[in-house]
Amino acid sequence: MTWRKxxxxxxxxxxxxxxxxAVVREVADLYGAGLERLLxxxxxxxxxxxxxxxxxxxxxxxxxxxxxxxxxxxxxxTRISHALQGSGVRLIELTADGVCRLSGxxxxxxxTAVAPEVTRVEVQTVIPVSALFSRLAS
Amino acid sequence: MTGSPLDTLRRIARAPRPPAVERCGMCAxxxxxxxxxxxxxxxxxxxxxxxxCYLLFTDDHAHLRYRAVPGRYLGFxxxxxxxxxxxxxxxxxxLAFLFHNSSLERxxxxxxxxxxxxESELDLPAWERIAARHPALxxxxxxxEALLVRRGKDGYLVPIxxxxxxxxxxxxLWRGFDGGQEAHAxxxxxxxxxxxx
Numbered sequence: 460m461t462w463r464k465x466x467x468x469x470x471x472x473x474x475x476x477x478x479x480x481a482v483v484r485e486v487a488d489l490y491g492a493g494l495e496r497l498l499x500x501x502x503x504x505x506x507x508x509x510x511x512x513x514x515x516x517x518x519x520x521x522x523x524x525x526x527x528x529x530x531x532x533x534x535x536x537t538r539i540s541h542a543l544q545g546s547g548v549r550l551i552e553l554t555a556d557g558v559c560r561l562s563g564x565x566x567x568x569x570x571t572a573v574a575p576e577v578t579r580v581e582v583q584t585v586i587p588v589s590a591l592f593s594r595l596a597s
Numbered sequence: 598m599t600g601s602p603l604d605t606l607r608r609i610a611r612a613p614r615p616p617a618v619e620r621c622g623m624c625a626x627x628x629x630x631x632x633x634x635x636x637x638x639x640x641x642x643x644x645x646x647x648x649x650c651y652l653l654f655t656d657d658h659a660h661l662r663y664r665a666v667p668g669r670y671l672g673f674x675x676x677x678x679x680x681x682x683x684x685x686x687x688x689x690x691x692l693a694f695l696f697h698n699s700s701l702e703r704x705x706x707x708x709x710x711x712x713x714x715x716e717s718e719l720d721l722p723a724w725e726r727i728a729a730r731h732p733a734l735x736x737x738x739x740x741x742e743a744l745l746v747r748r749g750k751d752g753y754l755v756p757i758x759x760x761x762x763x764x765x766x767x768x769x770l771w772r773g774f775d776g777g778q779e780a781h782a783x784x785x786x787x788x789x790x791x792x793x794x
Contacts, residue, residue: 462602463602466602466603466605466606467602469605469606470605473605480609483606483609484609484610484612484614487606487609487610488610491610523601523602523603524603524606526601526603526607527603527606527607527610527611528610529611568600571600571601572600572601573601575600575604575607575611
């Protein structure tokens with residue numbers, strides 16, 4: 460997917476010349492203002508239906524850019540639950556101070572990718588009974 | 598924590614803004630808060646200038662579009678303009694700056710107000726009368742130096758950017774017809790600074 464390569468190239472270029480950050484900031488601000496205007500214009504014409512908004516929010520690139528500019532329509536818990544789909548891991552709790560509790564391991568990156576407000580990811584560790592027995596045996 | 602490929606953009610876009618730095622209007626290099634200016638003789642705008650670019654435009658006689666604003670301050674004894682001069686200028690406030698505009702090839706007078714600087718008619722005989730009383734005015738350089746005067750009080754030969762700085766400060770403070778208390782306090786403070794230069 461080319462947008463991922465694009466994002467990786469931005470990282471590489473900025474790592475090589477950090478002074479480029481000022482330009483990136485201005486450009487990002489400009490595009491952010493454009494995205495906001497775009498949503499406003501659609502909303503004013505009734506075109507921003509729940510279906511359309513959800514499609515934008517669920518798209519990894521568009522949703523990611525909306526998140527960059529603080530324009531994402533979903534709250535953090537909704538974004539996390541959506542990102543966890545198909546991983547076999549559930550969101551148990553998201554506290555007010557940003558601690559995210561998951562039902563199992565392996566999905567931490569999915570969470571941080573869609574919820575920058577999360578300060579810590581905790582995985583509920585329930586040791587299966589069978590594992591206890593195997594440890595005793597060894 | 599690793600996350601989205603867009604993390605870098607997010608970090609940059611959400612980061613607190615660094616204070617805006619001033620840059621040279623010629624070459625865009627960063628300049629210190631205290632820096633010189635050059636005048637664009639066509640648009641009459643002031644441009645911030647780094648030392649190197651500033652020095653390119655210090656020659657008064659060069660046929661260039663830009664002119665470096667010098668740093669000279671010169672005081673005069675007593676009021677430079679007499680009551681008659683002020684009456685002829687028809688300036689509604691007791692503050693004005695006069696300079697020679699080389700594009701128009703004449704002296705011009707401006708006074709501050711809520712909209713910035715406003716031009717007032719200054720006829721040649723009036724200026725010649727003032728200049729005759731103060732020989733030092735003959736050394737005033739066109740476009741880049743100005744005579745800054747307060748009615749019934751003091752007058753100074755100052756760099757033109759000082760006049761625009763004063764106009765800028767007053768613009769936000771100006772209330773009503775004569776500027777109001779805050780504007781007058783700002784004028785006093787500004788003239789104190791000029792006197793100490």
